[in-house]
């Protein structure tokens with residue numbers, strides 16, 4: 158894998174999506190239950206790899222827990238230390254190479270034949286580094302929806318993202334608000 162590091166957004170978007178598949182976050186169970194489900198997640202994020210094996214899935218589940226731990230770190234230093242552990246697993250020295258348009262770009266290559274979870278660890282680490290450098294650790298947040306245990310990194314321009322899965326958790330918040338209002342109206346005074 159050759160990871161372009163000019164833009165951290167794709168790696169952070171993938172890290173957020175991976176962490177959100179966990180049964181800790183999903184009330185309906187693990188959203189990454191099979192190697193096929195992992196393959197679909199990878200394809201969605203334009204990560205072309207050979208089909209994941211059950212071992213790849215197991216190690217990606219472990220990675221998911223580690224990434225969550227890094228998002229939950231209390232200090233910026235701890236987050237950087239956590240991402241450093243991840244990048245060292247398969248990350249090699251950065252190199253400069255031409256992209257498809259002929260422009261020079263920074264890349265982090267990974268060890269040839271590295272296990273999938275180690276490649277993903279390096280990919281995610283570049284995103285964590287980029288987000289910390291550009292936006293700071295304050296963008297590592299818990300989801301604001303009631304009862305949601307999700308965490309995420311907000312890389313939006315305004316920095317006002319509140320939910321780990323905006324479609325799902327934003328709705329959960331609306332339902333909670335609606336119920337609260339309804340209860341207030343129906344409580345006899």
Ligand SMILES: [Zn+2]
Pocket residue numbers: 300301302305306307320321322326
């Ligand atoms: Zn959430």
